[in-house]
Amino acid sequence: MTDYGxxxxxxxxxxxxxxxxxxxxxxxxxxxxxxxxxVTFQDxxxxxxxxxxxxxxxxVAARTRRVRLSGNVINLPLRHPAVLARSAATLDLLSGGRFELGLGAGGFWDAIEAMGGPRRSPGQAVEALEEAIExxxxxxxxxxxxxxxxxxxHYRLEGAKRGPAPAHDIGIWVGAYKPRMLRLTGRVADGWxxxxxxxxGGPADLAEMNRRIDEGAASAGRDPSAVRRLLNISGRFSPSRGSLLSGPPRQWAEELAEISLRHGVSGFILMADDAAALELFAAEVAPATRELVAAGRAG
Structure with a gap:
């Protein structure tokens, strides 16, 4: 059981x-x-x-007042990190500290290249992402x-002016799957x-991936708990129990609580374009999951 707190x-x-x-x-x-x-959007x-x-x-930041916002995840090859830094800080200031920076190394290289972006090998993508975060x-x-x-x-700055500073310590959350990117996440990111x-392999894959993140954190002298673990999820609400995340809200809550307590996931983001599903997720799944995780931690 892993719990990052x-x-x-x-x-x-x-x-x-x-x-x-x-x-x-x-x-x-x-x-x-x-x-x-x-609330997050793919990029x-x-x-x-x-x-x-x-x-x-x-x-959306201008149309909302409370909810936090993030890209899921921002496409680094087509968004220069120096400009991205100023954009993120600006949005955080204007939204009252509600922005987090989900960041990805890229992947659809034909499409990226067609837009004038660089084509990078897997190793180059890791290097560029680490440079960008710095x-x-x-x-x-x-x-x-x-x-x-x-x-x-991959990037060069020749005395770029600093600022503006964001309204709060923006979390940099990295979308990562491969070993090198996972270790990078542990070394320099705030979230996965x-x-x-x-x-x-479903949730079972999280154990080995967490281990690589923890190794990366340890190699940089960081506490692994410095890296929040989040997870995009999808499923179907139905009256009867079925497979993973296919059933009533109580089943969802039990399964998400298990993932949280076993694998340290503390953020669950529902991939859904249906207002009713989002409302059910917020009204029934979220509070029940919180109660189960609190009970599990206390126990």
Whole structure:
């Protein structure tokens, strides 16, 4: 059993579909009304069927008051880290400290290259992501004097001005699956954000992946609990019990509590574009899961 000690949070993973253009916004507003903690959007700038995720995040931030926001995850190859740092800090300031930075190394390289972005090997993608995280944190650090100079394999800064500083310590959550990326997450990230449907072995895969993150944290002298573990999930609500996350809300709560207590996951983000499912997730699954995890921790 692994428990990293974080409070639970529950969120929504909403498709940023462009037709109708207000659909994703309305779902985000519904998620906030329902009481969810977090609203996230995938980021595929090469996909014309989607709204631009950064513009959408900014618009939703202006239409909401409480819910936290994040990309899930932001496409690094098409968003330069120096500009991304300023964009993230700006959105965090304007939203009252409600932004978290989900960040991905990229993957659909043909589409990225078609948009003018770089084509990177798996090793290069890891290197670029680590460089980007360092650059972003340096630009947020307005306590240091002088501009930021960085001479990396993938990015170069020649005295870039620091700031603005974000309203709160923005968490950098990395979407990662492979060993090198998992170890990087442990070394430098604040959170890990995979998707359950992409794990061939289901929740059982989390144990080995957590181990690699913990190894990365230890190699950098960090406490593994410094890395929050989140999980995008999908499923189906129904009156009768079925397979994993296919059944009534109580079954969902029991299964999510088991994942939390066994694998240390403290954030569950429902991949759904249906307001009724988000409302049920917030009203019944989230509180029941919190109660079960609290009881398990106390025991």
């Amino acid at each position: 974080h409070d639970l949070l529950f969120g929504a993973f909403i498709t940023p579909t462009a037709r109708p253009p207000t659909h994703a916004v309305e779902l985000a507003e519904a998620a906030e009304r329902a009481g969810l903690d977090l 595929h700038p090469y996909q014309p069927a989607f709204l631009d995720t950064w513009t959408l995040l900014s618009y 650059i972003i944190r340096e630009l947020w650090d307005t306590g240091e004097r002088g501009g930021v100079r960085f001479d990396g394999e 954000l995979p998707s359950l449907p992409y794990l061939p």
